[in-house]
Amino acid sequence: MSRRVRLGAVGAGWWATSNHFPIFAAREDVDLAGVCGIGSELEAVREQFGFGMATNDYDELLDQDLDAVVISTPHDLHHPQAVAAIDRGLHVLVEKPVTLTAEQGWDLADRVRAAGVHFLAPYGWNYKPFTIEAKRLVAEGHLGEIQHVLCHMASPTLGLFAGDTNHIRSLWDSKTSGPDPRTWQSPARGGGYAHGQVTHSSAMLFWLSELRAASVMAKVSNGQAAVDLFDAAVITFDGGALGSLSGAATLPDGDPYQVDLRIFGTEGVLMLDTERERVSLHRYDGRRWDLDIPPGEGAYECIVPPNRFVDLITGASTENNSDADVAARSVELIDAMLRSAAAGGAEVAVRHGVGARQHHHHEESA
Ligand SMILES: NC(=O)c1ccc[n+]([C@@H]2O[C@H](COP(=O)([O-])OP(=O)(O)OC[C@H]3O[C@@H](n4cnc5c(N)ncnc54)[C@H](O)[C@@H]3O)[C@@H](O)[C@H]2O)c1
CATH class of the missing domain: 3.30.360.10 (Dihydrodipicolinate Reductase; domain 2)
Known part of the structure; x- marks a missing residue:
């Protein structure tokens, strides 16, 4: 991959801002294209990590030119948000639990296989x-x-x-x-x-x-x-x-x-x-x-999984645990x-x- 991995993030709460965003922001090969969340702190998060844009509207985030989406929202939102990203051919890091039901879980696995994208759940x-x-x-x-x-x-x-x-x-x-x-x-x-x-x-x-x-x-x-x-x-x-x-x-x-x-x-x-x-x-x-x-x-600790997600996308690693x-x-x-x-x-x-x-x-x- 010649250009940097363009990442969008949905969910910008405690975990995303304390673990994932500092890791991505420190990587030369990642471009933090946009961040989506609800609540008053979103603009401060955008500025702290240097995201290109911030929005309350997930569809607007997905309309950016992205390679991958990082999903760190409340548990019941993971499945619909992951489906929307995978169906656009985007790689996804989906926080645990990736879904709440077995049917949704296997639905994601099927879609990931069909789309040929990388999927990583950050189990440290x-x-x-x-x-x-x-x-x-x-x-x-x-x-x-x-x-x-x-x-x-x-x-x-x-x-x-x-x-x-x-x-x-x-x-x-x-x-x-x-x-x-x-x-x-x-x-x-x-x-x-x-x-x-x-x-x-x-x-x-x-x-x-x-x-x-x-x-x-x-x-x-x-x-x-x-x-x-x-x-x-x-x-x-x-x-x-x-x-x-x-x-x-x-x-x-x-x-x-x-x-x-x-x-x-x-x-x-x-x-x-x-x-x-x-x-x-x-x-x-x-x-x-x-x-x-x-x-x-x-x-x-959960340092390797976000890094590994990027490495899978760039081809630097093929190991997804x-x-x-x-x-x-x-x-x-x-x-x-x-x-x-x-x-x-x-x-x-x-x-x-x-x-x-x-x-x-x-x-x-x-
Ligand atoms: N892998 C790990 O080790 C680990 C550790 C901690 C948390 N987590 C997971 O991370 C996820 C987030 O947890 P948290 O503690 O940061 O929660 P949080 O409540 O602090 O953050 C949730 C975020 O989702 C956003 N959000 C809520 N509704 C939304 C919507 N409709 N559209 C867009 N954004 C919306 C909120 O604005 C907020 O930014 C959970 O799935 C949690 O289980 C994983």
Whole structure:
């Protein structure tokens, strides 16, 4: 690509201004063509990062001469905004959860394939050196056939889901206001811990394992909040593996995020822990890998994904660890969990109704 990547951004709130925009603004090969948002701070954001234009109207943003769009809006807007961009042939970075329903998730994956565009969901942990090494070990087949999975996550995010969202700014600050509570705390707009955080642990699980959920029994509990703070599920995966999932929004401030995956196969076990920085793969034949991971390396950061998105577009990289397929498998699990929970914990099929088509997993990375 000879010219710079012309980026448009929709959603210019806390996360976009604290994480994505500084990263893009620092790159020589990116032209920040335009920004779209609602609210009074938009012009200040345009000026801070040097966007070419600012608008409240998404169609006006898409009418600019763009190569790609970065979508960092409230959860329920991701699907329609991504569809509009993909259908114009634009590459898209779509914030998690990429959609709220399985059907919308696979709809995006289908459109991305048909349009031949790049799609990246910025799941930061999928780009850490230690998780990439874990992925490499799993891909070499050292687990054998996966029979059982544990997938746990906990986060210091009570304020985000139940209180004053400005609290999160002690972790990631920006010049704009803290997140709009409606982004995180509205049941109708995909608020809650499952869509907000289990999306990360499940996306890491599905990327690492290549599993796909088949049926789910789940319960969630809200505590004093309007949305789920605690999630528990029993999952059956395609191929018969059994799994348990837990999520909790209420770690004390300053505690590291917990993502604890344990994957039990016919030939060995993988244990991956972000809190205490562990990746171990131990095989029944005695071969063992215990990675040396620098302390602090498990802490959440999302530096690589926006950079990788640009590198995919320019051709500087071909490795996408969080493509539309991984994102859709995460969405369909959470959709089924929340449907099961709404039905009192009854077992529900992940593929149901008209969305129940067979999709092929495809590996984008070498
Ligand atoms: N990948 C990660 O690690 C990570 C971390 C934090 C947040 N996020 C995600 O980023 C997204 C944004 O979260 P946030 O905390 O910044 O929220 P926020 O409430 O601070 O920002 C939302 C933005 O969307 C804009 N917006 C709302 N309605 C709009 C509309 N109709 N048209 C155009 N723009 C509109 C608002 O003006 C605002 O700029 C969410 O999907 C969230 O889950 C991802």
